[in-house]
Amino acid sequence: MKLDLLAFGVHPDDVELSCSGVLLVEKLRGKKTGVVDLTRGELGTRGSAAIREQEAALAAKILHLDARENLGMADGFFKNDEAHQRTIIAAIRRYQPEIILCNAPEDRHPDHGRSARLVEEAAFLAGLRKIETFHNEVLQEAWKPAYVFNYIQDRYLEPDFVIDISDVMDEKIESIKAYGTQFNSPGGDEPQTYISTPDFLESVIYRCKMMGKMIGVKYGEGFISKKMVGFSSLNALVTNRT
Numbered sequence: 001m002k003l004d005l006l007a008f009g010v011h012p013d014d015v016e017l018s019c020s021g022v023l024l025v026e027k028l029r030g031k032k033t034g035v036v037d038l039t040r041g042e043l044g045t046r047g048s049a050a051i052r053e054q055e056a057a058l059a060a061k062i063l064h065l066d067a068r069e070n071l072g073m074a075d076g077f078f079k080n081d082e083a084h085q086r087t088i089i090a091a092i093r094r095y096q097p098e099i100i101l102c103n104a105p106e107d108r109h110p111d112h113g114r115s116a117r118l119v120e121e122a123a124f125l126a127g128l129r130k131i132e133t134f135h136n137e138v139l140q141e142a143w144k145p146a147y148v149f150n151y152i153q154d155r156y157l158e159p160d161f162v163i164d165i166s167d168v169m170d171e172k173i174e175s176i177k178a179y180g181t182q183f184n185s186p187g188g189d190e191p192q193t194y195i196s197t198p199d200f201l202e203s204v205i206y207r208c209k210m211m212g213k214m215i216g217v218k219y220g221e222g223f224i225s226k227k228m229v230g231f232s233s234l235n236a237l238v239t240n241r242t
Helices: 014-018 020-028 049-062 082-095 110-125 166-177 198-214
Strands: 005-009 033-039 067-073 099-102 147-151 161-164 220-225
Touching: 005 014, 005 020, 005 082, 005 110, 014 020, 014 033, 014 166, 020 033, 020 161, 020 166, 020 220, 033 082, 033 110, 049 067, 049 166, 067 082, 082 110, 099 110, 110 147, 161 198, 166 198, 198 220
Parallel strands: 005 033, 005 099, 033 067, 099 147
Antiparallel strands: 147 220, 161 220
16 A cells, blocks of 8 residues: 555654644545554553554544554664664555654654664665565565654654644544553553653643744644755745734
8 A cells, every 4th residue: 555644653652642643634635644653662661562552553543544553673672773674664665655754863762763763764775676675475666755754752852844733633632542551541550650641641732832833823743854845836835924
């Protein structure tokens, strides 16, 4: 299945927290969207890998994704090496996305920056035809996406551009809440964590408000690009008269 937009997240819920609004916006515009999770989040303090798999499936329905898969890499211990790069290359060639979204280049969680570098390098290598990968024993065609953008996670990073997600903010929050073991769930038998308190979810909403304010809308999601972004026309610009 060819996708227009493919988001990679090292843990299930990374995408929901950081760029699910854009996935929803593009879906409303008729684009095909998907998510690839690198790990099952098995080192998470709350819940389990099996439960998070169910939560990710529910979030996928809320986001109306055309595809979602988990690569089963080792949470906390995956590496940016040839074997892992080839796994990502095969996924990119399988979905042939025009645009890739991936983890923040540096963040509170060390997995995030390592994942970003892994996906960025694999996205370049996926375009080299002399690197052979196979799917169902069939040689895959080389494919290089037009853009690779980093979404912004826990640590604030200055965005290169912001996308208006005001119309889909409620669905974004619903997709985050699909991970019931992780968010807005203090108390119970499991220990409280940095992300399980209501304050954390409020900080996600505040971040979207802050990003939106930058471009004169209610809510936004920010992205970082190492490549100059081009526009086909000025119609793509958000009208901001504030």
